[in-house]
Amino acid sequence: MEWSDVRIFLAIAREGSLGAAARVVGQTQPTMGRRLRALEAALGQALFQRTTDGFVLTDEGAAVMASAERMEEEALAFERRLAGRESTLSGQLRLAASDWFGSYVLTPVLAEFARRHPSVTVELLTDARLYSLARREADLAFRIKAFDEPDVISRRLLRMPYALYARRGDPRPRKDGRGTRLVTMNAAFGGMPDVTWLKKHLPQASVAFTSNNREAQARMCAEGIGVAVLPTALGEAFPELRRVDLGDPPPSRDTWLGYHKDLKRLNRLRSLLELLAERFAE
Amino acid sequence: MEWSDVRIFLAIAREGSLGAAARVVGQTQPTMGRRLRALEAALGQALFQRTTDGFVLTDEGAAVMASAERMEEEALAFERRLAGRESTLSGQLRLAASDWFGSYVLTPVLAEFARRHPSVTVELLTDARLYSLARREADLAFRIKAFDEPDVISRRLLRMPYALYARRGDPRPRKDGRGTRLVTMNAAFGGMPDVTWLKKHLPQASVAFTSNNREAQARMCAEGIGVAVLPTALGEAFPELRRVDLGDPPPSRDTWLGYHKDLKRLNRLRSLLELLAERFAE
């Protein structure tokens, strides 16, 4: 049995089709089909049923799925261990953060880092989905909660203050919020503390626009669509916006960073962590 | 990183040279060298130091050795799981036993099995070293002790009686053994119960020949070199030998068989186990 084919087996099992699996492992569909056939021939058993809607694991395939997954985990650990020992200040560094945090908070620091270490390529992924640190989809991730994945080192980076913003020149909202329109997070984020805060301070206000994208909220707010609770780092970047003080500021939120412990000694990561700590020292 | 190259890494780490590793994985020395180079290039780090006496792991290589070994374990488990589901009565069946046990005790049963199941290839390994059931170096092993490896199913097969043998026509040993010469196990097997038994019954006898090979002992005994304690299954096979009764028979020994639990459902193994149980029923 060719060990590399186990990786292909996993990809097909997860994706359900040769083409999709090929994209995952970076090969072509015919190759995937041929390697799978070779694997099944070597094992003497069929791992998939070729059904009309894709490749479905046979009992045999399902029986070895767990082994294949553990094999993958060890392969990933193998690579992480080694990456953690790279002492050069070169190579790639992949960060994952929410969109506005990446653009407005991180970029200044990353620019400085890039200037200091020209042989390090920084890749910033701003994406709603959570990248896996264990699979090394990202080397460093930023979130608004502490990380609870195993083997991930989690640290509080900074406390991000929030404020209510309105378009410069627009009238100040009435006390109960009647007549005021709101720009807020998506319904999916209903539980967010700033939504609660808004309900308390402007109970009569109506919702004009929602989005899962803070920057889109800021732009809509700048267009005068409504008032919005925004991270100050974002709000202050728009000259059209003006802070509105309702006496009690909206709740601030912590931002955490996390990285896999195997990468603790990765020098380029360490350098960036130091710079981040320095720039965001409270 | 190519997963298959991890296997090559392991082989080189264990063997210490490209040529030896090539023999283990069934490839050639140049290929091993090139694959290793490719692996190191992909990882960006050297895994071995090329010293005058072979390939020695660097710190980096040592750091990932454990991951590579666990990866191998999972690969082996993958294959075992699948083998355990093969329902056909064909394919290979590899047995490991001590030399005389294999030749004199097993062969009759194996011959019968081979006749019954012509599409199963039985391979009998008689070798001093212990084959690993976990690595599937053998599907079924016979030993004189219960197996204590994890995940191995161990069962007592039979009790093998032993007896003292001398060449037919040679004089019976004196009561204290003075003047009698002995053919026994190697010094390395000093603690064997038959040695103790000999010391007790023929304390004055001297040792003429030792070997770790019971059959060699039987042949030397048949040549008249000395008396020997042999398994009766072996002793009775030599017409030149005659049983010598000293009143109290030498201790008999149990023979155990063991196989990996993942192979419990392997039909060809089950058939052989049934036949063995039948033929050796007490």
Add this chain to the structure above:
DNA sequence: TTCTTTCCATGCAAAAATGCATGAACAAAA
């Protein structure tokens, strides 16, 4: 020292794997 053995690197030809293009099968949409 010289001879022998062992081991790794490399050139080159043969073999194998890969990717592209295409065709067939099938399901969903028009």
Add this chain to the structure above:
DNA sequence: TTTTGTTCATGCATTTTTGCATGGAAAGAA
């Protein structure tokens, strides 16, 4: 029904990998 969009299999040219043969370096034996 026809059309459209997916998905897998296969032929073929190309690229890549492999094995063989050879040479050189180093260590041990004579």
